[in-house]
Amino acid sequence: MAKSTINQLYLNMNELDRVEMNEKIIIYQPYDEVQILLAENASCLAVKTYLKMLNRDFTVKSCANAEFMAPSGKRTKLPVVQIGNFIAAEFDPIINLFEHKSMSLTENFEAEDKDDLVTYMSLVDMILTNTELYISWCDELVLKEITKKRNGSVYPFPLNHIQNSRKRYAVIKQLRFYDWANLTFEEVVDKVDKLCQTLVAKLGDRDYFFGSNPTELDALVFGHLFCIFTMELPSSVSLLKETINKYSQLTQFCGRIEKKYFGKIKN
Amino acid sequence: MELFVYKGEYQLPSIDLDCLRVLMYIKLADIQGIKIRTDCSPFHSNNGFLPYLIDSSDNKKYCGYERIINFLKKEGYTLDGSEKNEAYIMYITQNLYPFLMYQLFGNPQNIDETRALYALRTPFPFNFYYPSKYVRKCEQVCQNVANFSLEDPVTAHDTTKMEVDAKKCLNWISERLGNKEFFINGSQNEVDATIFAYLAIILKFQLPNNQLQSHANQCKNLSRYVDNLKKKFFNENECFESEKVKAQNLKKEQKVFTGQEDEDPPSEIRKRYIMSGLIASIAMFGYGYFSGIFNIVIAEKLRLNEPETSFSDFNDYTDNDDE
Numbered sequence: 001m002a003k004s005t006i007n008q009l010y011l012n013m014n015e016l017d018r019v020e021m022n023e024k025i026i027i028y029q030p031y032d033e034v035q036i037l038l039a040e041n042a043s044c045l046a047v048k049t050y051l052k053m054l055n056r057d058f059t060v061k062s063c064a065n066a067e068f069m070a071p072s073g074k075r076t077k078l079p080v081v082q083i084g085n086f087i088a089a090e091f092d093p094i095i096n097l098f099e100h101k102s103m104s105l106t107e108n109f110e111a112e113d114k115d116d117l118v119t120y121m122s123l124v125d126m127i128l129t130n131t132e133l134y135i136s137w138c139d140e141l142v143l144k145e146i147t148k149k150r151n152g153s154v155y156p157f158p159l160n161h162i163q164n165s166r167k168r169y170a171v172i173k174q175l176r177f178y179d180w181a182n183l184t185f186e187e188v189v190d191k192v193d194k195l196c197q198t199l200v201a202k203l204g205d206r207d208y209f210f211g212s213n214p215t216e217l218d219a220l221v222f223g224h225l226f227c228i229f230t231m232e233l234p235s236s237v238s239l240l241k242e243t244i245n246k247y248s249q250l251t252q253f254c255g256r257i258e259k260k261y262f263g264k265i266k267n
Numbered sequence: 268m269e270l271f272v273y274k275g276e277y278q279l280p281s282i283d284l285d286c287l288r289v290l291m292y293i294k295l296a297d298i299q300g301i302k303i304r305t306d307c308s309p310f311h312s313n314n315g316f317l318p319y320l321i322d323s324s325d326n327k328k329y330c331g332y333e334r335i336i337n338f339l340k341k342e343g344y345t346l347d348g349s350e351k352n353e354a355y356i357m358y359i360t361q362n363l364y365p366f367l368m369y370q371l372f373g374n375p376q377n378i379d380e381t382r383a384l385y386a387l388r389t390p391f392p393f394n395f396y397y398p399s400k401y402v403r404k405c406e407q408v409c410q411n412v413a414n415f416s417l418e419d420p421v422t423a424h425d426t427t428k429m430e431v432d433a434k435k436c437l438n439w440i441s442e443r444l445g446n447k448e449f450f451i452n453g454s455q456n457e458v459d460a461t462i463f464a465y466l467a468i469i470l471k472f473q474l475p476n477n478q479l480q481s482h483a484n485q486c487k488n489l490s491r492y493v494d495n496l497k498k499k500f501f502n503e504n505e506c507f508e509s510e511k512v513k514a515q516n517l518k519k520e521q522k523v524f525t526g527q528e529d530e531d532p533p534s535e536i537r538k539r540y541i542m543s544g545l546i547a548s549i550a551m552f553g554y555g556y557f558s559g560i561f562n563i564v565i566a567e568k569l570r571l572n573e574p575e576t577s578f579s580d581f582n583d584y585t586d587n588d589d590e
Contacts, residue, residue: 074412115443119358126357177411201350
């Protein structure tokens with residue numbers, strides 16, 4: 001069947017083959033304290049968690065223009081990851097790279113588990129990223145109090161307004177594409193609630209989503225949920241946090257991963 | 268309850284993706300008492316797209332696939348589903364939707380065909396406007412997924428990534444499906460409605476350029492799945508095929524037998540040549556006559572009048588003849 005040609009095209013073998021895996025990994029992201037937004041923070045944290053799960057060392061470089069360094073990517077375009085000559089943005093291409101080098105966390109997975117992994121990841125990625133973008137850019141209060149200040153913080157006076165409206169326009173366009181732009185906050189929370197139910201059912205009482213070892217899905221879910229937990233949000237949108245907090249399995253799950261992979265930083 | 272959808276074509280119950288999804292969901296969940304109507308216009312929908320559903324008890328309107336399904340679920344019309352449903356639907360949508368959208372509304376070879384399909388099903392004067400909403404939606408998809416605009420020249424339409432994603436997804440469906448009747452554990456699920464809608468459009472539409480169709484045709488179980496479900500849940504008069512398409516199909520079938528149905532017999536061609544030659548010369552002479560390039564003068568009249576100098580030779584000749 002036409003399958004082999006597809007795989008070849010998709011992975012772009014030659015390019016990926018040339019990547020030297022023992023080179024240093026550098027992650028570029030916006031400034032943690034002042035600039036970074038909810039969705040960007042989540043996707044950066046997911047990548048960092050993934051690399052930690054793989055036991056790879058990496059350096060984080062903060063720079064104001066990280067978003068504009070991205071060669072590709074369709075959602076937040078962050079973080080930008082550099083391994084030698086290989087530069088990619090967002091979670092997907094990085095997973096692809098490690099998978100291609102047979103170094104991924106799910107090397108010995110059965111076909112069915114792999115299916116689940118891929119489908120759950122696309123579900124989590126789509127719903128949580130959209131929720132974060134929605135909260136940051138469509139809620140009037142958050143937009144005024146947090147998003148505009150943070151996003152504009154690195155630009156001088158007239159440019160910050162231009163950049164804010166430019167980015168807001170782009171985000172709204174993205175949300176419209178997913179039919180999310182006209183939803184009410186309650187509907188968004190409803191979707192998150194449903195997602196949490198699905199995740200809890202998948203998690204069961206295991207340590208990780210696929211048994212006792214972490215996978216890409218764990219990294220992704222942790223990245224998003226942890227950011228929503230820890231981000232300071234005004235009370236008008238606190239319903240979101242409360243909704244996720246209802247599911248004690250998920251909060252425990254986040255605590256477990258935080259302790260295991262990020263414990264040293266905190267103490 | 269009344270459900271408003273686009274009328275079908277190519278032996279399908281509807282031409283629109285979301286309409287098909289809703290219709291299939293209704294059939295899968297075996298919901299009775301919903302009247303399906305095709306005599307409607309997107310003008311009455313809140314978001315400008317079909318399908319929409321009107322709950323006759325309180326006249327509330329639900330537009331779009333998700334709202335309709337949520338309403339139906341609230342009413343108790345659920346399918347016993349696995350929790351994976353949502354994830355599967357999302358995965359399929361993310362991978363198949365962009366390229367299918369591009370194929371239908373972005374590809375310059377197909378756009379006329381699909382626009383006509385939608386326009387024919389929308390009453391005047393809305394038929395000039397509403398089909399273009401789909402094109403605009405497609406534009407959004409292209410800008411979001413592949414960073415090009417439909418107004419760019421065709422050579423700049425970089426659809427490789429979309430195409431590969433879509434074909435990979437078709438392979439995945441085909442592999443997971445195997446020879447089963449339904450997608451998950453052999454029982455009816457919400458995801459079947461989505462897969463059926465996508466595959467039906469991919470396999471049944473007759474477009475000038477349909478790359479996904481040729482790919483899907485390679486996986487035999489996909490077309491078997493669609494045909495089975497169609498036969499099982501929709502009866503003949505729910506599916507629709509216009510006379511024009513029927514005629515086209517018939518012609519195609521005949522083509523297989525004779526090989527040259529398109530060419531007219533030589534006598535027809537000769538007749539056409541003669542006719543066109545005649546019409547052309549009538550037009551030319553007519554133009555020449557009325558603009559005064561030449562005159563037609565009848566000889567008898569000339570003899571009665573004073574002979575003109577230019578015709579003297581001619582007169583002389585006739586005179587001589589008389590003598």
